[in-house]
Each structure stands twice: as structure tokens, then as C-alpha cells.
Amino acid sequence: METPSPTPPQDNSAGPAAAEQRRGFLAQAISLVLGTVTLLVPAVVGIVSFLNPLRQHGQAGRFMRLTSLDVLPEDGTPRKFPVIADRTDAWNRFPNEPIGAVFLRRVKPDKVEALQVVCPHAGCSIQYEATDDGGKFFCPCHSASFDLSGKRLDETSPSPRDLDTLDVKVESDGEVLVKFQSFETGTAKKVVKA
């Protein structure tokens, strides 16, 4: 890159010297612009590609069959079900991979609640723990605990929000369908991962 050299001070502002100065200024300006443009072009081309992930989106939530109603204990004990689906990673597609899991719990004979197993705090996988008063969910990473409906139990929980509930449909033939979605971790609001 060219750096503008300081013009020596001149005593007389005679014609040829002034013209020389003007030409010098023009040369400086053009070389600066040219230098910037030629450097910017490859940089912009690169940055456009680099920003490509912004246009990529995660899996849109859709209803998936996880189990049938009669498998879920009637006493409301939660059961964990893996979610199997095709997973895309850049140029690869992996068919039938575990992409997450869901806790299902029968709250009424024909009503089921679903919770994401991913802890909203840091993304760990919560576990169910049977206790004397009916059981709770528990995160092994930072010891957040939740009741069976997903409400935080600790006074100051590491988790910024309650466990994420998912939409459930129970079909007439007893099939349990869950709209599987993932959410941002760490945020107080439940935001779907887009």
C-alpha cells in the first residue's frame, strides 16, 4: 500500500509547483481508492460466504410418533423416549439418528405432557429421579431441579426458565405424537432454535 508522503513546505506558490501539488493529490487519492477497492473485493467475497450459516436453519418442529399411550405408566411416572430422525450436518445426511429425547408423562388417562430433556441452563440432559413425594427432574451438570411438570424447584435456580414443554397429540388409536423442537439455552425466554 502506498502511503502519502508529506509534501515539503514551499515558499512560492508559483504555477508549475501548484500544478505539481494538484497532480500529487490526485495520485494519492487514486492510489488510496484503488488500494482499498482491490483489497475489499476478495474480502467481501470471502465474508459473504462466511456469513452463509446465517441462512441455514435448524430442523423445523413437526409432530412425530414417539410411543403409544398404554406404554406410559398410569401413575404419572415419566418415561424417556429417544427421538430418531434424519440429521443433516453440512454436506452429510445421517438417516435415523438420535437427535434428542423427550420425557413423556401421563397426567390424565388420555392426556400426556411432554418435556424436552435438554436443560434450559447449559444444554445438559436432565434425568428423572424417583423421590418419596412422586419424583422430580434433575440436571447432573449444575444440580438444577424441576418438578414433574417442569417447574423449577430451587429458590435460585441455575436454569433461567422452567423446562421446555412440547406440544403433544394423542390419536384415537392411542398413538402419542410430539412436536419435537429445540430451544435456545441460557435465555429466560423460550426461543425456538431457528
Next chain:
Amino acid sequence: MKALFRWIEDRSGCSAVLRGCLESPVPGGARWSRVWPCAILFSFCVQAVTGFFLWTFYSPSAQTAWESVYFVQHEVVGGWLLRAVHHYSAQVLLVLIGVYLIQLIVTWRYRAPRELVFWVAVLMGLFTLGLMLTGDLLAWDQNSYAATQVRVSFLTLIPGIGGGLFKLAAGGPAFGHLTLTRFLALHIGLFSAIFAVLLVLHGLLLRRTDAAEAAAGGKAAPFWPQQALRNAVANLAVLVVVLLLALQHGMSGDHAGVALGAPADPDPSSFYAAARPEWAFLGLYEFSNLFPGELKIVPIFLVPGLLVCVVFLMPFIGRSPAGHWFNVGFTAVILIGIVALSFRSLAHDRANKEHQAALAEGHQQAERVRQLARAPSGIPATGALTLLRNDPKTQGPILFKTHCASCHDYLDAEGQGIAAEESSAPNLHAYGSRQWLSGLLDPKRITSPQYFGNTKFRKGDMAAFVRDSLNDLDDEEKTDLQKAIAALSAEARLRSQQEVDAKQSSQIAEGRDMLDDFFGCTGCHRFHDKGQLGSAPDLTGYASGEWLMGIIGNPAHKRFYGDENDRMPAYAEFPDEPAKNQLTEQQLGLLVDWLRGEWYDE
């Protein structure tokens, strides 16, 4: 030779530059306290050299990153040392920069005209942290994956642009191939280059300020040779420390050098529960745990950002002696705080049983994947994670805990294993073995909780038969029972009984007949071509892989319990509609292989 040097010198002038460097004055004369910048340069050179050679092995993709690191660590001669030196000299580099910064602050050498020297040193520290964060992920093992994912997810705390920043860092909506390629490019390309530029800049600025200080008067001595000697000794000390750290776990074996955990699993429900940041971030980690979840942005971004701002402003704050003392006090408080929080975190984790259990499980998986990778079949193209996902020894306990342990125990004689949530069905440890069957056919034990005690079969025909017919046996009958047990157990073809089954083939043949005519099992059970199906489980191929897959798949099938089935659910009731089944055929196979002790062993 001399002519060659002159030729080069005439065209490059490099010896003049070199002489300028060697003769540049060190104000106050050669001192040990002046060795830090050179030690930092040396550590970075170690990083660059070892990093280059690691790069020649590294393959950044989700299926090859861990695998290539495994190859360096366990297959390449001296690869473990290369990794260890790279890892530990990075830690030493960070410490050296820290010490240097503290020295600059305490000795008031950040004020005019040394502001730029100080700022560049702070930037070097920040980029070292950046190099550590990006380098950590590249191993793609459980801890580096999980800890990095937590860190990168912090970006989503930033209002508005957080989600976009996450995608830019991860290269997409989730971690994968592009996260590795990006982190690698940042690590070996951008951050390393910036660090190198900062180092050079720091050297030039330092020379300029030192020359000015020397010119202003006072004692001064040329860099060569007195200061150079001190620097060389300091570098040797750095190298010795790095080597001692690298060799702390011995010079051979699986644990030499830096640990490599089990490969990262992208399934969120298998998230590594013992994930922790590297030591340099432990203080910040513990600090962030002091805040409730809603306020995470404060400890993660606001407070650290503020601290860095104060550090950058130190040259202005420290213009007056009072300001200088504020800077020194501030530094001391931050340092003590970080150290105290780090130790608090360590103590916390040591006392945390869940954390220790998760750590132990991680070690176990790392150990197991090494065994599998060394098996003759090696690591498949789908990556080492496939080895663990298809390994009965790894998946069996997980499947058992999820699907079976609400009722069944899996406990050995010492009570070790998996305890049921509420034990209400037989203990399945060593199921189908002679020892297990001996218990089942023991009048005292069949109605114990280990067998039918907590099931409806407690009052069933089988329990009645054992109590009535197998009580008070004489010695000969006892021997016959042993033969019958051996015969039934041989149906399972258990690997653990392979040798004894082969050795006792004649007793087993006798026992087979006794099952039919002497003990009368075939009155209720079918056994090969004797007896009928429908009243009790088929004993043909009892506890074999196929039999177990059948009974777990559908215990109410007439080949097994039929209408007599107690509470055992059907896990694969619909052979024609696999999507409706609780367990896939692969999961069922893994569970059965694990129950039967069939997995790869070294």
C-alpha cells in the same frame, strides 16, 4: 563463505538489522526480571512448531477429528508427546503473559510512553485465551465438545444478534463439520497470525521505549550477550517445565501426555454431564454459577468486559501514584478472586457425587472406545462414535436403565450393578447361566425377590413345582438336577460357559433327557420336539440370543408367557411395523448381547 555472507548483506542489510537488535540497549543493564517477553516468544515458537506437525495429522470433520487425534495420541510414535508439548506450552504461555502483565502493572511500566507496549501485551493475553478456546474444541472429545457448546451458546444471551452470532461461530444451527473447520481456521490461521503480529509489534515497541529510556541516561547495557544469556536460561526453564508437565503421567501407556476422552456425541440427550472449562476459565465459570440463570449475561459478558476495559484504561488511571495504587490493588483483588473461585469450583466438584459419577462414566467410555478402536475391525469410516453406539457393553446398561430397570435388577452377588427403581421382577444378572438357574430351581430362592418373589408367578405352578418336587433331594437326584440345569443352560450358548459346555457334552446330553422324563418339565414347557406350547415358555433355545429377543419383543406371545404374562411390556410387538415398536431391532440386539455377556474384549 564470507563472500556469500557479504553478497547477501549487500542486498539485504540483514546483518545490520541483527546487529541493531543485539546491541539494542537494555536500560538498567541485563536483568532476570527482563526475561518474560523472550520467554513468551519462545513458548509461542514451541506452539507454532508443534502445532504445525499436529496439523499434518489433523482432519477437521465430525467423523474424523477425534479419530485423527486418537491416531496421533495412540498410534503415531511420539505423537502423545507432540500433543502434550503443544497443550502444556499453551498453558505455560498463558501463565507467562499473566506474570508479565502483572510485572508491568506492579512496576508502573504501563504509563507513558509505554502505553502501547502494555496494550499489546494485554491483547496477546486475550488472543492466547482465544487460541485456547478454539484449540480445545479440535480434539472433539466429550469434554471439549460439551464445554465449547456451552461457551458458544452463551452468545445467544446477547439480545438481538445472539442467535446469529451462534450460527456464525458454529457454522450452522448446530455443532458439526463446519464448527471444526471454522475453529481450525481461527486457531491456526487468524488467531495465530494475529498473535505473531502482536509479538513482533511488542518487540518493536519495547525496543523503542527501552532505547528512549536508555538514552535518557542511567545505566544501560547491550542486549548481547548478558541479557541474551539470561533469556536463554529462562527459555530452558520454560522447556523443562513444559516437559515435566507433559511427562507427568509417564512415558508410555494409554494415559501418557494429555487425556483424550471418548468421541463427542452430537445427540443432545447424551450430553456429557461432567463438562468443565479449562483451568484458566474455572474462576469465571464458578463466578457465573453465583448468579441465577436469568442474569447469566452479567457474569459472562458484562463483568469480564468491564474488567478488560479497566485493564485497558490502566495507563490513564495510573498517571498519578494514587491511580497506580488503584491499579495494583485492582489487579490483586481480581487475581485473588479468580484463584479463590477456581479452588471453590474444584472443591465443589470433588464433593459432588453426580459430577464424580459422570466423570467416571466418561473415563469408562474413553477406555472402552480405545479397546474397540484397537480391535481388529478398527475404526469405521462413520467414526469412532459408531463403535460406542454399536457396542453392547456400552449401550446395554443404558438401555437396561431406560427400559428394564423400573422393575428388574441387574445385580451381581456383591450387589454391584444396576438396581431397579422398584424391584418387582427377577434379577437378570447372569440370566440363563447355570448359577442363575440353580437359584431359580432352589425351593428356598424361587420365591425370593431375586426371582419370582415380587411377581404373580410367586404363587404359580412353577414355584409350586420347585417347592414340592425339588425339595429334599438325595445326592443322586441333586447330581441329576445339576445335569438338567447344565442342559438347559447349554441352550443359551453363553460365551462364559462355552468351555464347560463343550467339556461336559455327555452330561448335558443326559440332562436333556432328564428335563423330559425325569423332572417332567415338558409337562408344561416345550423342549425341542417334546411338550406343547401355550402353558409355559418354550425351553428350546432358552436364553439364547434369538429366544431373548423374542421374549423381550413380545412376552405375551404363545411361545413365551401367552395369557399368563405378568406385567412385562412388549418392546417389539409389531415385527412388520418397526416404527411402532418400543425398541428397534438394533437396540434389542444390543440389550440381548449385553445380557448374554457378548461383546468385544481385548
